[in-house]
Amino acid sequence: MLTNILLIIGGFYVLIKGADYLVGGSSSLARRLGVPALVVGLTVVAFGTSAPELFVNVIAALNGSTDIAIGNVLGSNLANILLILGITAIIAPLTLKSSTVWKEIPFSLLASGILVVLGADMFLEGAVGGSLGRIDGIVLWGFFFIFLVYTFGIREPGEQPEEKIEQMPLFKTIISIVGGFVALAIGGQFVVTGASAIAFSLGISENLIALTIVAIGTSLPELVSSIVAARKGHQDIAIGNVVGSNIFNILFVLSTTAVIAPLPFSAVNMTDAFVVVTATLLMFFLLFVGKRQSLHRFEGSIFILMYIGFLVFAIVRG
Numbered sequence: 001m002l003t004n005i006l007l008i009i010g011g012f013y014v015l016i017k018g019a020d021y022l023v024g025g026s027s028s029l030a031r032r033l034g035v036p037a038l039v040v041g042l043t044v045v046a047f048g049t050s051a052p053e054l055f056v057n058v059i060a061a062l063n064g065s066t067d068i069a070i071g072n073v074l075g076s077n078l079a080n081i082l083l084i085l086g087i088t089a090i091i092a093p094l095t096l097k098s099s100t101v102w103k104e105i106p107f108s109l110l111a112s113g114i115l116v117v118l119g120a121d122m123f124l125e126g127a128v129g130g131s132l133g134r135i136d137g138i139v140l141w142g143f144f145f146i147f148l149v150y151t152f153g154i155r156e157p158g159e160q161p162e163e164k165i166e167q168m169p170l171f172k173t174i175i176s177i178v179g180g181f182v183a184l185a186i187g188g189q190f191v192v193t194g195a196s197a198i199a200f201s202l203g204i205s206e207n208l209i210a211l212t213i214v215a216i217g218t219s220l221p222e223l224v225s226s227i228v229a230a231r232k233g234h235q236d237i238a239i240g241n242v243v244g245s246n247i248f249n250i251l252f253v254l255s256t257t258a259v260i261a262p263l264p265f266s267a268v269n270m271t272d273a274f275v276v277v278t279a280t281l282l283m284f285f286l287l288f289v290g291k292r293q294s295l296h297r298f299e300g301s302i303f304i305l306m307y308i309g310f311l312v313f314a315i316v317r318g
Contacts, residue, residue, distance in 0.1 A: 001201060004194040011190030012217040014183050015052040019221055022180025023048030028168040029177065049225060049241060050248040051180075052218040055188035057253055060210075061261040065196055067206040068214060070132075070263055073254045074272040075215025077112070080242045081279045082307035083216070084223045088238050089300030092230035105284050107147060108243050111250040112277045114143060119265035119273060130265035132258040140255030147247055191217065207268060211314050219245075239295070246280070268317070275310060282306075 026048075047054075053076050060068040088094065118139065121130040168176065195214050199206045222245050229238040257263060286299045 004197040007190050007194035011187045014187030018180045018183025019048045019051040021176045025173050025176025028173040031167045049221045050245050053249055054253045055184040056191050057257040059188040059192045061257045066263045068210040069257045070269050071207040071210025072214050073249045075211035076219045077246045077276045079215050079219040080246050082303045084226050085242055086300040086303030088226045088230045089295040090297050093296040094239055095294045104243050108246050109280045111247050112280055115250050116273045132263040132265050134259050137255040137258030140251050144251035
């Protein structure tokens with residue numbers, strides 16, 4: 001058991017470092033090729049914070065651990081909203097621009113709703129169990145492309161990302177990209193292997209391990225990024241990072257996984273998907289309670305209590 005726990009912890013560390021190297025190298029290469037900083041920020045940097053979820057999911061799908069693949073995405077999205085935003089709002093109250101409230105958050109809600117519809121075979125078609133097949137994955141890819149076009153469209157003219165994009169020497173750039181991919185693959189394998197072994201030894205489902213331990217671990221980049229952004233006064237980056245990651249997780253990470261290996265979507269997964277939709281709706285609603293377009297310590301505390309409640313529910317459910 002201790003070995004598997006250390007394997008997961010080590011896997012998370014390697015995943016996070018791999019994502020850092022990949023983002024640094026990819027950003028440097030993009031700038032070297034003359035790609036605008038805004039494009040780099042909206043694509044490469046956004047991909048980097050979700051790279052741990054992507055690699056864990058791909059490896060889980062290739063290993064046949066489909067419960068880990070679905071539980072990781074749903075659990076990460078819940079952790080992003082209820083845990084990460086909750087902690088960030090307690091540390092530094094968040095005030096948002098209207099574009100984030102009216103455009104980005106609703107798109108996150110749309111992504112969650114699409115997932116529920118695509119996974120509802122058992123209800124819509126009377127099937128014994130639901131699933132996310134390759135066609136569903138391609139559909140989600142299509143919505144991801146729409147999201148990218150939509151995102152560029154809602155940015156203010158001349159708007160640039162806050163982070164500085166360093167242009168490294170070519171050799172160092174290539175080493176960072178290759179090393180990042182290798183680290184992500186190794187870290188993902190460590191996490192999936194350790195999580196599967198712990199679930200087997202304790203006699204619990206892989207879905208529960210994915211919803212809790214794996215999801216929180218793969219969400220660590222978002223947690224660090226949001227806290228740092230909030231403390232520096234970049235509130236829109238703090239919440240935009242969370243919202244963008246949730247959209248990315250469903251429309252790209254889960255879709256890519258489904259294309260690689262069709263994913264069974266059980267009644268338990270459907271319940272968790274509804275919880276994600278509910279959490280997104282709550283986030284949208286709380287932005288209009290009290291001081292409009294703001295999340296303060298009170299709302300952050302509600303988020304954290306809800307997350308603790310969900311963890312208890314998931315553990316009791318098994």
